[in-house]
Amino acid sequence: MLELQGIKKKLGGQAVLRGVNLKVAPAEKVVVIGRSGSGKSVMLRLIMGLLRPEAGAVCFEGTRLTGLNEEAWNPYRRKIGMLFQGSALFDSLSVFDNLAFPLREDGEKSVKVLREKVEEALKIVSLSGTEQVMPAELSGGMKKRAALARAIIRKPDLMLYDEPTTGLDPIVADSINRLILHLGKMFGMASIVVTHDMTSARKVGDRIAYLHEGKIYFEGTPAEVDQCEDPLVRDFVRGHAEGTDVTG
Amino acid sequence: MGRVVYLAGKVGAMVTDCCHTSGGVFLLLGDTLRSMFRYRIRWDQLLEQMYFIGIRSQVVVLTTGAFTGAVFAAQVWFQFKRFGMESAIGPTVSIAMCRELGPVLCCLLLAGRVGAAMAAELSSMKITEQVDALRALGVYPVEYLIVPRFLALVISAPILTALALVTGIGCGYFVAVKIFGVDGAYYWDNTIKFTDRKDVMIALIKSFIFGVIIATIACHKGMNCPPGTAGVGRTTTEAVVNASITLLIVNFFLTVLLNALLYSN
Numbered sequence: 001m002l003e004l005q006g007i008k009k010k011l012g013g014q015a016v017l018r019g020v021n022l023k024v025a026p027a028e029k030v031v032v033i034g035r036s037g038s039g040k041s042v043m044l045r046l047i048m049g050l051l052r053p054e055a056g057a058v059c060f061e062g063t064r065l066t067g068l069n070e071e072a073w074n075p076y077r078r079k080i081g082m083l084f085q086g087s088a089l090f091d092s093l094s095v096f097d098n099l100a101f102p103l104r105e106d107g108e109k110s111v112k113v114l115r116e117k118v119e120e121a122l123k124i125v126s127l128s129g130t131e132q133v134m135p136a137e138l139s140g141g142m143k144k145r146a147a148l149a150r151a152i153i154r155k156p157d158l159m160l161y162d163e164p165t166t167g168l169d170p171i172v173a174d175s176i177n178r179l180i181l182h183l184g185k186m187f188g189m190a191s192i193v194v195t196h197d198m199t200s201a202r203k204v205g206d207r208i209a210y211l212h213e214g215k216i217y218f219e220g221t222p223a224e225v226d227q228c229e230d231p232l233v234r235d236f237v238r239g240h241a242e243g244t245d246v247t248g
Numbered sequence: 249m250g251r252v253v254y255l256a257g258k259v260g261a262m263v264t265d266c267c268h269t270s271g272g273v274f275l276l277l278g279d280t281l282r283s284m285f286r287y288r289i290r291w292d293q294l295l296e297q298m299y300f301i302g303i304r305s306q307v308v309v310l311t312t313g314a315f316t317g318a319v320f321a322a323q324v325w326f327q328f329k330r331f332g333m334e335s336a337i338g339p340t341v342s343i344a345m346c347r348e349l350g351p352v353l354c355c356l357l358l359a360g361r362v363g364a365a366m367a368a369e370l371s372s373m374k375i376t377e378q379v380d381a382l383r384a385l386g387v388y389p390v391e392y393l394i395v396p397r398f399l400a401l402v403i404s405a406p407i408l409t410a411l412a413l414v415t416g417i418g419c420g421y422f423v424a425v426k427i428f429g430v431d432g433a434y435y436w437d438n439t440i441k442f443t444d445r446k447d448v449m450i451a452l453i454k455s456f457i458f459g460v461i462i463a464t465i466a467c468h469k470g471m472n473c474p475p476g477t478a479g480v481g482r483t484t485t486e487a488v489v490n491a492s493i494t495l496l497i498v499n500f501f502l503t504v505l506l507n508a509l510l511y512s513n
Contacts, residue, residue: 050380074386088381102385150385 001026001190002047002158007056008214009042016042018214019056024158029184029191031205033198033236038211040194041085044160047192048082049073061157078106081151081189082160087143089135089150095122096131099150106154121149124186125179141172145179152183159183161193165200177203198237202226210236269468269490276468277460279390280398287391289399297400301362302407308361309354309408310415316349317341317416321423325430334424335434339442341420346447350413352499355405355458359491363466366397367487370470371480379471389471398463405459406452413451446510454502458495465491 002024009017016039024030034040045051047058049065057066060076068076089098099118100108108114122128125145135143144164151159161180165173177200184191195201201208202222210218210225210233218225218233225237234240324337370393373379382389417439424430469487473479 045380048384050383070383070388074388077384077386080384082381082384084377084381084384086377088377090378090381091376105385105387 001028001061002192003059004043004047005057005059007043007046007053007058009039009046009051009053011042015214017046017053020211020214020216022209022216024190024192026157026190027184027188029180029193029204029206031193031195031201031208032211033196033201033208034211035236036196039214040196040211041162043211044082044162044192044194047160048080049077078102078154079156080158080160081154081156083144083148083151083162083164085162085166087135087147089138089143089147091135093135094131095127095133095135095138095146098135098146099153102150102154117153118149121153122146124152124183125149126175141168141175144168144172144176148176148179148183152187152189155187155189157189159189159191161191161195163195163197164193165195165197170199173197173200174203176200180204196236198239272472273464273468276390276394276471277464280394280464280467283388283391283395284399287388287395290392290396293392293396294399297396298404300365301358301400302404305358305361305404305408306411308357309412312353312357313345313350313412313415314419316353316412317345317418317420318423320344320349320416321420322428325424325428329428334428334430335438337424337430338421338435338439341424342417342439342443343447345413345416345420346443346451347503348499350416351409351451351454351458352495354409354412355455355462355495356492358401358405358408358459359462359466359495360488362401363462363491364484364488366463366466367470367473368480368484370467371473371483374471374473375475375477375479394463394467394471397467398460401463402456402459405455405462409451409455410448413448450506450510453506454499457498457502461494461498462491465494 002022004020004022007017007020008015020043022030022032032040032043042051046053049058049068053066057064059065060080063076065073065076089095090101093101096118099121100114103114103117118131119128122130125148127142127145127149130138130142130146135146138146148164159180164176164180168176180191180193181204183189191204193200193204205222208220208222208225209216212232218228218230220228225233228234228237321337321341324340325334328334328337328340370379373393379389379393382392421432421435425432425435466487469483469490473483
């Protein structure tokens with residue numbers, strides 16, 4: 001479904017990604033882990049076409065997206081949903097209008113259809129009754145769920161999650177993890193979850209990829225990652241700072 | 249020697265930065281004009297922006313226009329009465345308001361009020377990933393965010409300037425006639441006699457161009473905001489300062505150009 005071929009990206013003159021190769025099969029849930037600043041979020045932005053790579057290609061459903069202009073990207077963006085780290089709800093719009101936004105962009109004008117689809121999406125994320133609430137009035141977890149509802153309202157083939165559980169308490173984080181699993185089952189959508197929360201990674205991932213120094217350093221099932229004896233992977237998975245420059 | 253090299257480096261960096269920013273502003277202007285014809289106009293957004301820019305700016309603009317006209321009429325009366333030229337106050341106020349004071353002051357206020365709001369709103373959207381979310385949902389940000397703001401400002405600026413002119417000239421009349429006792433009939437007669445349609449055209453053309461400048465600079469700043477809340481503050485300040493300075497510089501060239509074009513015969 002999705003393939004990253006030797007993706008290279010520099011930001012501010014510094015190489016962030018140095019040749020990332022990754023394949024995601026339909027309905028597969030891949031978790032990308034790595035230290036802060038390792039380029040995980042940059043990778044998602046490249047998949048979504050929000051950034052352009054210096055080298056390499058993003059292929060989605062057999063089409064090479066790299067090199068397409070902004071307008072040519074849009075039909076593919078409609079098939080890919082993205083949950084942003086900070087939720088990125090439009091703060092001038094109510095929850096209803098946020099969720100209805102992608103549908104209206106697709107030309108849906110019927111208020112009845114919009115209401116039905118918004119209610120359905122809010123029900124999936126357990127936020128029924130919040131239609132008229134403004135994003136500023138929602139808690140962090142509720143914002144994430146509302147943003148998730150907006151991202152899935154078009155029923156995309158692929159969902160990208162950028163740090164979905166960061167900044168949330170363990171209970172809310174677990175509810176988001178369950179939601180990711182539930183959505184995968186419900187719509188059969190593939191997912192790429194970027195996180196450094198190992199609990200989340202083990203729970204939602206069919207496969208875990210460890211991004212280190214701009215490349216996929218290790219790939220395996222959650223069990224294989226847990227059993228991996230490579231010091232870099234082991235230290236990250238177990239949360240050990242030994243041998244790591246803690247000042248850096 | 250080292251100091252000279254250091255200074256040369258600084259100046260070079262400033263020039264490069266200035267060229268880079270100007271290039272970005274022109275590219276955004278081109279993209280905005282292209283998007284205007286390529287995509288449908290979002291009337292709801294346009295009306296919302298026109299309400300914010302046009303209706304909500306009226307008090308500020310009318311007050312500025314009124315007191316500029318009043319002060320200018322008073323100053324002119326103080327000088328002209330020494331030569332017995334009180335009847336020339338009307339056309340002097342009227343022409344000055346039309347050609348310079350009306351469009352320049354009105355648009356400087358719009359740069360402060362509307363330019364700052366545009367830059368702050370867009371930069372807040374930028375740093376909270378809302379602009380990226382728009383793109384992720386398949387919406388081109390220039391079409392959705394910038395075109396309505398741009399159109400609203402270029403439509404509203406000439407209308408607000410016209411209102412400022414009317415109040416300025418009206419208040420000038422009030423000060424000269426009702427307070428300083430200048431003959432009202434002479435005042436109006438001379439005002440109408442010496443104020444040409446071209447003077448009003450200059451005001452409207454200038455304010456239209458100033459609207460383009462303010463909208464483009466403010467939107468460019470907002471869309472290129474550096475990360476962090478400090479970035480929003482700096483972006484907003486830079487948007488107002490850059491728009492105001494550009495407006496004043498462009499005003500000089502417009503004055504020369506429009507006079508050459510409209511009064512060449």
